[in-house]
Amino acid sequence: MLAKKANSIMNISRIINCVTHVIFDMDGLLLDTEKIYKHGISTVLGKYGCEYPDDVKAQVLGSQPPDMMRIIFNNTKIGENSGKTHDEIYKEIVDTYTPLMPTAEWMPGALNLVHHLHKHSIPFAIATSSARESFELKTTHHKEKLKLFHHIVLGSADPEVKAGKPAPDIFLVAAKRFDEVPEPRKCLVFEDAPNGVKGAKAADMSCVMVPDSTIPKHSTELADVVIPSLEHFEPEVFGLPPFEKNGNEV
Structure with a gap:
C-alpha cells in the first residue's frame, strides 16, 4: 500500500491516481447515522x-x-x-x-470537503444503500447542503441498481449520471464499510476508507487509503486541488 493504514494521517509524496469525479457513501461517512x-x-x-x-x-x-x-x-x-x-x-x-x-449530524470534516470540491468545480455525488423514506428522514435538516451534490443514487430504491454493495452496481450507476461520464478509474469513492470498499474496487474506482472503530484492520486492506476521519484527507494525493492552508472551506 502507498498509504499508512487506519488511525494514521495520510503522508504520501506521490499521486495515487488523478481523479476527476467523487462519489460519497452517506451513512457513517457523511452523516453520523x-x-x-x-x-x-x-x-x-x-x-x-x-x-x-x-x-x-x-x-x-x-x-x-x-x-x-x-x-x-x-x-x-x-x-x-x-x-x-x-x-x-x-x-x-x-x-x-x-x-x-x-437528529443525524455531519461527520467531522465532511462539510469542509464538500465545500472544497464545490468551490473547485469537482463533480461529486452520493451513492447510498438507503431507501427513500429513510433518506428523507436522516437528511431532514440538511436539504440545502445536499443541493451541492450533482445527484444522489438510493440503492434500495433505484431500479438500475440490481445488486447491493459489495456489488459495483451503485457506483457504476452513480458514475454514469454525471454530465460528463467519467471512466471508472477517474472516480474516487469515499466509504466507511468493507462492503462499500469492495464495491468501489469491483467498479475499478479508487477508494478512501474512513472505517468505523469496530472494523478489523484486515477488512480495510482493499482501500487505496485509510484515514481516521475526513478531516485527514489530502486531496492532492488524488490529483485534486489541495486545501487552503487554514484547512477551512466552510
Whole structure:
C-alpha cells in the first residue's frame, strides 16, 4: 500500500491516481447515522436476549435491508428466540430507530470537503444503500447542503441498481449520471464499510476508507487509503486541488 493504514494521517509524496469525479457513501461517512442504526438493531436484538457483536455490525455496514436481515439472522439467535420473520424483525428495528433519524449530524470534516470540491468545480455525488423514506428522514435538516451534490443514487430504491454493495452496481450507476461520464478509474469513492470498499474496487474506482472503530484492520486492506476521519484527507494525493492552508472551506 502507498498509504499508512487506519488511525494514521495520510503522508504520501506521490499521486495515487488523478481523479476527476467523487462519489460519497452517506451513512457513517457523511452523516453520523451508524450509531442510530446500531441503537435500533441492538435494542430489538436485546429484547429477545441477543447481542449485536462488532463482527456482525461490520458485515451489516453498507448493506441493503434484505442483506442486513440475512446477516443478522444468520449470525444471531434472533429467529430462534423471537419466532419472527425477517420482515417482522426489520419493522421493529425501523420503528425503533426512525424517530432518531432527523437528529443525524455531519461527520467531522465532511462539510469542509464538500465545500472544497464545490468551490473547485469537482463533480461529486452520493451513492447510498438507503431507501427513500429513510433518506428523507436522516437528511431532514440538511436539504440545502445536499443541493451541492450533482445527484444522489438510493440503492434500495433505484431500479438500475440490481445488486447491493459489495456489488459495483451503485457506483457504476452513480458514475454514469454525471454530465460528463467519467471512466471508472477517474472516480474516487469515499466509504466507511468493507462492503462499500469492495464495491468501489469491483467498479475499478479508487477508494478512501474512513472505517468505523469496530472494523478489523484486515477488512480495510482493499482501500487505496485509510484515514481516521475526513478531516485527514489530502486531496492532492488524488490529483485534486489541495486545501487552503487554514484547512477551512466552510
